[in-house]
Amino acid sequence: MGALTLPTGIGYTAMIAAYARAQEAKQDNPLFVDPLADLFVAAATGLVPGTNLPRLGPIRIDDESLLWDFLSALFCGRTPFFDAHIKQHVGAGIRQIVILAAGLDTRAFRMNLPATTTVYEIDTPEVLDFKAAVLADEQPTATRVAVPADLREDWAGALTAAGFRPNVRTLWLVEGLLMYFDAAAADNLLATISSLSLPANGLLTETIIRKPVMQDVPEIVGSEDEAVTRLFMEAFRTPPYRNVGDWMSSQRWRCDEAVTLAEQLTRVNRPIPEIVRRCAADPFGTVLASSVKLQD
Numbered sequence: 001m002g003a004l005t006l007p008t009g010i011g012y013t014a015m016i017a018a019y020a021r022a023q024e025a026k027q028d029n030p031l032f033v034d035p036l037a038d039l040f041v042a043a044a045t046g047l048v049p050g051t052n053l054p055r056l057g058p059i060r061i062d063d064e065s066l067l068w069d070f071l072s073a074l075f076c077g078r079t080p081f082f083d084a085h086i087k088q089h090v091g092a093g094i095r096q097i098v099i100l101a102a103g104l105d106t107r108a109f110r111m112n113l114p115a116t117t118t119v120y121e122i123d124t125p126e127v128l129d130f131k132a133a134v135l136a137d138e139q140p141t142a143t144r145v146a147v148p149a150d151l152r153e154d155w156a157g158a159l160t161a162a163g164f165r166p167n168v169r170t171l172w173l174v175e176g177l178l179m180y181f182d183a184a185a186a187d188n189l190l191a192t193i194s195s196l197s198l199p200a201n202g203l204l205t206e207t208i209i210r211k212p213v214m215q216d217v218p219e220i221v222g223s224e225d226e227a228v229t230r231l232f233m234e235a236f237r238t239p240p241y242r243n244v245g246d247w248m249s250s251q252r253w254r255c256d257e258a259v260t261l262a263e264q265l266t267r268v269n270r271p272i273p274e275i276v277r278r279c280a281a282d283p284f285g286t287v288l289a290s291s292v293k294l295q296d
């Protein structure tokens with residue numbers, strides 16, 4: 001593998017999510033195993049795959065990191081929710097999946113999706129180039145199509161040019177993106193998804209209820225975790241709705257299931273992180289949801 005350029009800024013959050021997934025495989029009773037996550041960490045750190053993870057930039061994985069305790073619970077706790085819904089949709093016959101802001105998601109490789117499935121992965125050229133370089137020797141079980149595009153611009157054109165068929169039943173996944181979009185950008189994104197969707201299409205989302213602020217985690221200010229906390233906080237925007245069901249119905253989708261991060265962690269038998277427990281509500285207000293497109 002030649003010299004690699006690591007994604008920066010929001011793109012770097014994809015690296016942090018992959019790091020969390022690599023770490024998950026090393027837990028007792030992991031919620032899932034993502035073997036390729038180790039490859040991304042290895043590429044970023046020079047690590048020999050399969051050995052213990054070293055520190056990666058501002059990421060800390062020792063027991064004293066309130067932030068990492070939270071981030072790893074978020075990044076790993078949400079995975080089984082989306083995996084289960086993807087399996088259900090694929091079981092029901094869906095063969096076209098679009099992952100918006102796919103980052104270093106490896107579902108096209110690790111979920112044993114049928115070979116007749118096409119997975120479109122949209123992200124920035126920077127992230128997709130890094131991913132392509134690291135995964136050059138790996139084979140997905142499904143057809144995987146990388147679509148470099150800015151999800152605030154005309155990404156529908158890029159997706160269609162890449163082969164996406166709007167007249168085919170589709171499952172959309174928007175995990176780890178909407179917190180970076182303000183209300184107008186999120187509404188535009190949902191409008192574009194809707195314009196490319198048939199009735200009964202599925203949409204899986206992760207949204208936040210409110211924009212978090214540094215005052216939610218006062219003890220992190222001045223600690224080693226401050227830099228990565230600021231990376232996230234400064235990128236977060238105010239969401240369009242506090243209730244994902246209301247947002248979905250505003251554009252003719254029906255939300256069938258919505259769980260908070262705390263509820264999801266309880267479902268998968270994982271402890272609620274201190275940051276979530278200490279505040280009356282999850283400070284990042286994460287909600288995972290599954291919705292279905294209605295007739296216009």
Ligand SMILES: C[S@@+](CC[C@H](N)C(=O)[O-])C[C@H]1O[C@@H](n2cnc3c(N)ncnc32)[C@H](O)[C@@H]1O
Nearest residue numbers: 011013014017101102103123124150151175176
């Ligand atoms: C936290 S990562 C989540 C990645 C992946 N969905 C996951 O859960 O591992 C956020 C991703 O959003 C992508 N992203 C943010 N804004 C974007 C935009 N305007 N257009 C395309 N991708 C964007 C970043 O490049 C990054 O890969």
